[in-house]
Amino acid sequence: xxxxxxxxxxxxxxxxxxxxxxxxxxxxxxxxxxxxxxxxxxxxxxxxxxxxxxxxxxxxxxxxxxxxxxxxxxxxxxxxxxxxxxxxxxxxxxxxxxxxxxxxxxxxxxxxxxxxxxxxxxxxxxxxxxxxxxxxxxxxxxxxxxxxxxxxxxxxxxxxxxxxxxxxxxxxxxxxxxxxxxxxxxxxxxxxxxxxxxxxxxxxxxxxxxxxxxxxxxxxxxxxxxxxxxxxxxxxxxxxxxxxxxxxxxxxxxxxxxxxxxxxxxxxxxxxxxxxxxxxxxxxxxxxxxxxxxxxxxxxxxxxxxxxxxxxxxxxxxxxxxxxxxxxxxxxxxxx
Amino acid sequence: xxxxxxxxxxxxxxxxxxxxxxxxxxxxxxxxxxxxxxxxxxxxxxxxxxxxxxxxxxxxxxxxxxxxxxxxxxxxxxxxxxxxxxxxxxxxxxxxxxxxxxxxxxxxxxxxxxxxxxxxxxxxxxxxxxxxxxxxxxxxxxxxxxxxxxxxxxxxxxxxxxxxxxxxxxxxxxxxxxxxxxxxxxxxxxxxxxxxxxxxxxxxxxxxxxxxxxxxxxxxxxxxxxxxxxxxxxxxxxxxxxxxx
Numbered sequence: 001x002x003x004x005x006x007x008x009x010x011x012x013x014x015x016x017x018x019x020x021x022x023x024x025x026x027x028x029x030x031x032x033x034x035x036x037x038x039x040x041x042x043x044x045x046x047x048x049x050x051x052x053x054x055x056x057x058x059x060x061x062x063x064x065x066x067x068x069x070x071x072x073x074x075x076x077x078x079x080x081x082x083x084x085x086x087x088x089x090x091x092x093x094x095x096x097x098x099x100x101x102x103x104x105x106x107x108x109x110x111x112x113x114x115x116x117x118x119x120x121x122x123x124x125x126x127x128x129x130x131x132x133x134x135x136x137x138x139x140x141x142x143x144x145x146x147x148x149x150x151x152x153x154x155x156x157x158x159x160x161x162x163x164x165x166x167x168x169x170x171x172x173x174x175x176x177x178x179x180x181x182x183x184x185x186x187x188x189x190x191x192x193x194x195x196x197x198x199x200x201x202x203x204x205x206x207x208x209x210x211x212x213x214x215x216x217x218x219x220x221x222x223x224x225x226x227x228x229x230x231x232x233x234x235x236x237x238x239x240x241x242x243x244x245x246x247x248x249x250x251x252x253x254x255x256x257x258x259x260x261x262x263x264x265x266x267x268x269x270x271x272x273x274x275x276x277x278x279x280x281x282x283x284x285x286x287x288x289x290x291x292x293x294x295x296x297x298x299x300x301x302x303x304x305x306x307x308x309x310x311x312x313x314x315x316x317x318x319x320x321x322x323x324x325x326x327x328x329x330x331x332x333x334x335x336x
Numbered sequence: 337x338x339x340x341x342x343x344x345x346x347x348x349x350x351x352x353x354x355x356x357x358x359x360x361x362x363x364x365x366x367x368x369x370x371x372x373x374x375x376x377x378x379x380x381x382x383x384x385x386x387x388x389x390x391x392x393x394x395x396x397x398x399x400x401x402x403x404x405x406x407x408x409x410x411x412x413x414x415x416x417x418x419x420x421x422x423x424x425x426x427x428x429x430x431x432x433x434x435x436x437x438x439x440x441x442x443x444x445x446x447x448x449x450x451x452x453x454x455x456x457x458x459x460x461x462x463x464x465x466x467x468x469x470x471x472x473x474x475x476x477x478x479x480x481x482x483x484x485x486x487x488x489x490x491x492x493x494x495x496x497x498x499x500x501x502x503x504x505x506x507x508x509x510x511x512x513x514x515x516x517x518x519x520x521x522x523x524x525x526x527x528x529x530x531x532x533x534x535x536x537x538x539x540x541x542x543x544x545x546x547x548x549x550x551x552x553x554x555x556x557x558x559x560x561x562x563x564x565x566x567x568x569x570x571x572x573x574x575x576x577x578x579x580x581x
Contacts, residue, residue: 092524100345107367110345111524111545 081130082138082213084220087118091126094137098204102249103173104295109166116149116166117142117202122232123224123241125217127205139205139213141221145240146171146247147196170200174249177293186289190245199225199243203250203277214279245288250280254292338540338555341373347523347543348531350489354396354441355534355541357448357492358403359424360384363393377539385423389416396534400444400451400485405429405468409438431468435461442485445530447492450513452476452484474512479505489529492537494557496520496529518557522546 087095096114117124117140124142128135149164171191178184190198228241253274275281284290343352343366352363353374360378362371364386374384389398390411400407405428408417412432421430435458437443443454444465451471453462462473478487479498487498494516497509501519510517522532523543533542535558542551555561 093526105344107342107345107369111347 082127082210083130084125084217085128086121087124087126087140087142088121089118090135091118091137091140094128094135095126095140098137098140098206099202101251102202102204103170106169106173108169108173112164112166113170116144116164120144122228123221125220125224127209127213127217138209139203139217141201141203141217143199143201143221143225143241143243143246145196145243146191146198146200148240150195178291179293180291183289183291190247194245196240197242197244199241199246201246201248203248203279205277207276211278218279248280248283248287250283251276251295252280252292337377337538337560338542338551338558339373339377340542340544340546340551341370342544343370347545348528349396349541349543350529350531350534351394351396353534353541354399354401355536355539356382356402357536358382358428359401359406361395361399361420362386363395364388365393374541377541383423383425385420387416387420387423395441397439397441397486397531400440400446400465400469401428402446402448402469402471403428404448404470405431407440407444407465407468408432409440410434411438429468431464433461433464440485441530442483445485445488445490446471447490447495447513447515449492450474452478452488452490452509452513454484455482476509476512478509486528486530489533489535490515491535491558493559494518496522496533496554496557498527498529500527516557518553520550520553520557522550522554524550 092114095117099114126137127139128137149167175187178187225241229238232238255272341349343349354361359382360374362374362384378384389395398409417432424430437454443457445452446469449471451465451473453473453475455475465473476484478484479501481487489496497517497519499519499521506517521527522529524545524547526532533540540554540558540560
């Protein structure tokens with residue numbers, strides 16, 4: 001049984017998978033054609049038939065008419081098949097790169113954290129290209145139970161001391177950056193007594209991952225959590241996936257002048273907060289509480305990000321003149 | 337002895353530092369713990385110098401050096417050049433060279449006696465390497481890669497090369513360099529050896545992802561177990577006495 005039988009394969013027109021400057025300019029070209037492509041694709045999807053192994057015949061027509069069968073095309077459009085896989089130990093370097101800035105530039109046991117993610121094969125997904133040999137990782141999504149990595153007695157504590165130091169460091173970091181006193185108390189409670197009910201939602205991906213992948217990705221995650229509640233071999237593991245709370249640590253862009261002052265000549269559409277990941281906006285709305293704190297890393301990509309926003313025409317045009325202040329929000333949401 | 341450490345959560349310590357038998361260069365801007373680990377190991381033996389090259393922190397990949405000299409790329413600023421000249425011992429010749437391939441750490445791999453160079457290096461650069469570093473220069477590739485400086489780490493006692501180097505290549509290089517060579521990885525399977533570690537005759541620094549197996553390979557090929565800076569002199573003394581008997 002291949003790992004992606006239960007997952008719908010998405011054949012999508014995607015941006016180039018490399019990170020060179022040439023690839024970036026090709027990606028900008030691609031975005032210009034994206035809308036036109038999506039219109040064509042929608043028409044084809046309606047009329048296509050699914051072959052037994054799930055391939056969409058309509059897509060192949062695009063291949064032929066475009067002569068896009070190789071990686072680089074004159075139009076800058078690249079075909080890529082993404083597939084969802086369970087985390088494997090081989091994915092270490094890819095996941096580590098994605099999770100590198102999870103806690104800003106804090107020095108912590110990042111490798112240990114990545115190991116924990118990869119150990120949990122039942123809940124968690126990595127997004128790679130269809131071709132099994134390719135090592136390039138585009139996204140990782142998982143939910144880690146905070147309580148599982150806590151010692152129940154002193155002997156376990158000594159044993160866990162080295163391996164799961166990362167979770168302790170993560171909790172300490174979050175407690176240290178939270179400046180709202182009422183939330184600190186709640187956080188402390190979550191990290192100690194209620195840790196067994198808390199799931200840390202880790203979702204990292206490359207910036208230009210096609211957004212069409214996101215709904216199935218999150219569906220897969222929450223499906224796996226509910227399957228784990230029934231299928232895990234031991235009682236303890238089963239209970240560890242009955243999350244009552246999810247904790248999310250993520251990055252947003254906040255308008256520098258958004259703290260209280262009204263801008264006289266601001267556009268009405270100007271939003272004070274830009275979400276790097278689209279689903280964060282939804283999570284933020286649904287969350288029970290959240291707080292934000294400033295990041296210390298100077299993000300090289302900030303000007304590129306604002307440029308991209310402009311190209312996508314989302315109406316953040318005036319943003320490019322400002323250097324956005326870049327905080328991170330910690331949002332908390334109840335279990336669905 | 338090999339030590340594991342990281343620079344700001346990054347395990348590529350060979351990028352942010354350069355270690356030779358006469359001095360050690362460390363990038364600025366890292367946490368104090370990075371700097372202090374070098375200091376603890378190297379303390380009174382050789383100077384540990386904090387610097388940048390061309391305003392960047394990737395000093396390990398931009399410069400090439402051994403105990404005789406240090407070669408810097410053309411984009412090194414005058415202040416950095418002066419700072420290095422002041423901080424390094426007088427026996428070390430510090431030279432800035434005009435070379436199109438400016439990442440000297442990636443194109444030159446050297447120890448105190450011999451150097452491997454990128455096949456497209458200028459003739460003048462090759463001569464400068466031979467003069468300043470006091471080495472014999474060979475234009476070579478490693479496992480088909482022309483960036484010899486990235487894919488191998490050399491000391492006077494051994495060398496670690498790209499894992500896909502064939503046995504014939506290993507033998508050829510070993511004869512050329514006159515040191516034992518081993519093909520291996522660092523930082524949990526990374527093939528870019530020189531970026532993941534830095535080494536001299538008695539100590540090595542590797543990224544913290546390096547597994548115990550990789551570390552033991554490193555310690556054995558570079559003969560770091562029980563190695564002290566004075567051991568080289570002591571051993572030589574023993575062999576000298578033996579020859580009289």
